Amino acid sequence: MIYHYPYLSRSFFGSIRISGAGLGNHLLTYSRAFLGSHKQGGKLIEPPWTQIKLGPILRKEKDWRTYYGIFKRRSLQEQYLFIKMALTEKVHENDASEINTPNNKSIIYSGNKNFFHDFTDADKPLIKDLILSRRIERNIRIEPSPLIVHIRLGDFIINNSNNRGESFRIAFDWYNNAIDYVKSKHHLARNEVTIISDGDPNYIRSFIRHKDVRILRDETGNALNSILFLSSAKYIIASRSTFSMWGAYLGNTETFWDKDFDLERFFKIRPEKDFFL
Secondary structure, eight states, X not given: OEEEEEEOSOEETTTEEESOOOHHHHHHHHHHHHHHHHXXXXXXXXXOOOEEOHHHHHTTOSOOOOOTTSBOOOOHHHHHHHHHHHTSEEEEGGGGGGOOOOSSEEEEXXXXXXXXXXXXXXXXXXXXXXXXXXXXXXXXXXXXXSEEEEEOOTTOEEOOSOOOSSSEEOOHHHHHHHHHHHHHHHTOOTTSEEEEESSOHHHHHTTOSOTTSEEESSTTSSHHHHHHHHHTOSEEEOOSSHXXXXXXXXXXXXXXXXXXXXXXXXXXXXXXXXEEO
């Protein structure tokens, strides 16, 4: 048997993890392991999702990013497979082609590797089905919105050096101008715009000149459902995050990005879907 294990970060006996990346990054690792099991055969080993991070607690964020209650817990059978996997010989995903026997081998997947460049269009429905089958649903009804704006604050820092990478905040002036542009381009009504963010809604509203927009903060129940909600939009105004990339990827959504963001490093640019403002 070949086992496919997404290693997210160090954990206590495979249950609670110590620190770790954000959900968007973890989903990259998880999806690669799942696709490995789908294409090579074998078993996907469910990772421990719950993590303890001091950063969000010290910053007094509402969402501590523990990711508890996002995915279903391992069943007894899955826990048994995890223990069996832990006792096998390990091979890193980069060396998986060297496996010449299916007997008791584990392929370990870790990190972001090539980000979304590791996925094809054919992989998209498989990944979405995986997420939908493993998530814990919430009985929370949120009206859909044609335009969803993702504003990431939290651990993202202000970009004072014109860095073109991810994990930087985007200026509120850019978001205001982007909302104006998309509303005008697609003839959207004033009440057809929703902002989702990890920041305080009152703080965000003080910088947004569109006072009639809806601002949501974790009202979908958890970060995973927020990604799925984002993917349901017709149009996305994105942050520089894998969170926004997941929304654009899963929904194949027309998305508007910061023109100074080096998106191609992380994401396959879709000429008919991705626009830079």
